[in-house]
Amino acid sequence: xxTLLRILLSLLLLVVLLGLIAILLGPFLIPPNxxxxxxxxxxxxxxxxxxxxxxxREDESQHxxxxxxxxxxxxxxxxxxxxAFMLLHGFTFNLFTWSPLFDVFAEHGPxxxxxxxxxxxxxxxxxxxxQGLEIYSKAAAMEQxxxxxxxxxxxxLILVGNSSGGTLxxxxxxxxxxxxxxxILIAPWVYSKRPILPDWLVGLPQMGRxxxxxxxxxxxxxxxxxxxxxxxxxxxxxxxxxTGAHRLMAGWDLAWGALLQRSLTDPVTIAExxxxxxxxxxxxxxxxxxxxxxxxxxxxxxxxxxATLVQLxxxxxxxxxxxxxxxxxxISSWLETQWFSTGxxx
Numbered sequence: 635x636x637t638l639l640r641i642l643l644s645l646l647l648l649v650v651l652l653g654l655i656a657i658l659l660g661p662f663l664i665p666p667n668x669x670x671x672x673x674x675x676x677x678x679x680x681x682x683x684x685x686x687x688x689x690x691r692e693d694e695s696q697h698x699x700x701x702x703x704x705x706x707x708x709x710x711x712x713x714x715x716x717x718a719f720m721l722l723h724g725f726t727f728n729l730f731t732w733s734p735l736f737d738v739f740a741e742h743g744p745x746x747x748x749x750x751x752x753x754x755x756x757x758x759x760x761x762x763x764x765q766g767l768e769i770y771s772k773a774a775a776m777e778q779x780x781x782x783x784x785x786x787x788x789x790x791l792i793l794v795g796n797s798s799g800g801t802l803x804x805x806x807x808x809x810x811x812x813x814x815x816x817x818i819l820i821a822p823w824v825y826s827k828r829p830i831l832p833d834w835l836v837g838l839p840q841m842g843r844x845x846x847x848x849x850x851x852x853x854x855x856x857x858x859x860x861x862x863x864x865x866x867x868x869x870x871x872x873x874x875x876x877t878g879a880h881r882l883m884a885g886w887d888l889a890w891g892a893l894l895q896r897s898l899t900d901p902v903t904i905a906e907x908x909x910x911x912x913x914x915x916x917x918x919x920x921x922x923x924x925x926x927x928x929x930x931x932x933x934x935x936x937x938x939x940x941a942t943l944v945q946l947x948x949x950x951x952x953x954x955x956x957x958x959x960x961x962x963x964x965i966s967s968w969l970e971t972q973w974f975s976t977g978x979x980x
Contacts, residue, residue, distance in 0.1 A: 696757035700748035724797025728754030734958035752889035846891035862951035864922035920949030
């Protein structure tokens with residue numbers, strides 16, 4: 635009997651040892667070689683694409699891909715000279731998510747949609763140090779937003795954000811309330827949680843490889859695209875290709891891996907400060923959203939002091955793509971009420 639127990643104990647210790655070895659060494663089986671592609675985004679850019687050299691440090695800049703319409707048709711209303719629109723995409727998506735609605739915003743004022751680093755056709759920096767990962771922090775994303783706005787000479791802004799782009803819009807409204815005249819939030823990522831790990835754990839080389847593996851899974855076939863539609867059959871090949879524009883760029887996977895690694899130490903805390911946001915806000919949600927639950931978006935709208943809520947039946951997490959006509963109707967109605975008839979609500 636004792637012999638059997640010793641054998642079982644030895645087997646258990648062996649299993650534990652093999653498990654530890656797998657945990658420590660398994661991530662290194664993920665190859666670190668960069669994905670192939672072009673190094674100059676202008677080679678694969680659309681005719682309307684533009685690029686901005688975003689200063690990162692005194693001696694370094696990164697190219698940001700954007701599409702803008704800065705001149706609009708003259709309007710008869712006295713409030714025609716209203717804010718400019720900045721369109722902020724969500725996690726793993728890019729500026730092309732706004733294609734169905736870009737001209738809608740352009741009817742009301744100057745508008746820009748841009749690829750946040752390292753998405754779409756924007757630069758794909760791969761920091762060599764832990765300190766370098768700060769390029770993918772929340773603070774850096776906000777600085778990039780206002781730097782681009784300054785470059786385009788946008789003074790007053792209406793920030794339009796989907797998912798994590800909505801989180802960025804809210805953070806920006808708190809950081810520079812004098813610049814942000816209003817917000818349009820589509821399924822904003824506010825109450826949903828993501829794993830947050832201690833710095834020492836995220837700094838392990840194994841975590842870098844795990845983040846890289848996850849980045850490749852998310853970026854190669856864009857699985858979140860199907861999950862973000864209530865009816866994935868509405869996704870045509872053009873939409874899939876546009877969502878995967880990053881795959882045209884060399885090293886996109888390494889850059890996405892760095893972004894994911896940095897995000898593991900950056901908690902979403904905006905829910906604690908929603909009551910401080912006094913600007914008028916339009917909150918849109920699809921009632922079939924599988925990524926940000928309907929209840930979360932309803933709670934966000936309820937916590938904002940000056941919010942208008944619109945629910946979109948039968949729409950998922952990307953109603954600007956899946957249900958653009960209904961989103962256009964809601965946005966146009968809100969804009970006419972808030973800006974182009976009576977001016978912004980105090």
